[in-house]
Amino acid sequence: MLWHFLLRLKNKDLIISMPDKKPIALYFFCLASSGGAERMIIRLSNELDSRGYDVHLISWDKNDAKSFYPINEKVKWHKFGFNNGIKDKMRRTFSLYKLLRKIKPLCFLGFVMSADKVIYTANILARIPMIACERNSPKMYSIKFGCNCHR
Numbered sequence: 001m002l003w004h005f006l007l008r009l010k011n012k013d014l015i016i017s018m019p020d021k022k023p024i025a026l027y028f029f030c031l032a033s034s035g036g037a038e039r040m041i042i043r044l045s046n047e048l049d050s051r052g053y054d055v056h057l058i059s060w061d062k063n064d065a066k067s068f069y070p071i072n073e074k075v076k077w078h079k080f081g082f083n084n085g086i087k088d089k090m091r092r093t094f095s096l097y098k099l100l101r102k103i104k105p106l107c108f109l110g111f112v113m114s115a116d117k118v119i120y121t122a123n124i125l126a127r128i129p130m131i132a133c134e135r136n137s138p139k140m141y142s143i144k145f146g147c148n149c150h151r
Contacts (some may be wrong), residue, residue: 021054025105025128027119028112031057031077032065037111042069044109049075056103058096093118093125100126107131 028041041057049055055075059065060082071077078099080092100108100122107129110119123130 021052023054023056023103023105024048025056025058025100025103025108027058027108027110029060029082029116030065031059031067031069031071032061034068038067039069041111042067042071045075046070046072054103056099056105058099060092089118093121096122097125100128104128109133 026041026045028037031038031042045055045057049072055072057071057075057077059077059079061079062081063079065079067077080095082088082092096118105128108119108123109131110116111133120130
């Protein structure tokens with residue numbers, strides 16, 4: 001399971017229930033819809049919360065967005081909003097960078113983030129270890145990027 005990998009991420013002998021509330025950040029672009037990736041990231045967030053982590057969900061949802069799936073009370077959902085254009089990319093990059101520097105997560109787990117350079121840039125600047133969880137067919141990358149990713 002993915003959460004088992006996360007528990008072993010920083011040290012080989014991480015304690016499963018962490019009393020000092022180690023922070024962890026998870027990203028998906030929109031949590032207000034009812035898809036499978038949304039369900040998985042929220043289930044993972046709730047499980048990590050129940051195991052003692054300080055969980056931060058990050059999305060480009062508007063401030064008034066509601067999640068289709070139930071999120072534990074202690075899980076913090078950071079909604080950055082989204083508009084087209086370079087100015088908004090700069091705003092989101094800087095806002096995410098500031099959040100990551102503030103919470104200092106053990107790692108940043110991103111779901112379906114292959115084309116979102118804002119996520120990569122903010123994580124690189126904040127020097128946070130990143131795990132990318134793609135849920136697309138490798139054929140999608142040959143269409144999008146022109147590479148032979150499916151052998």
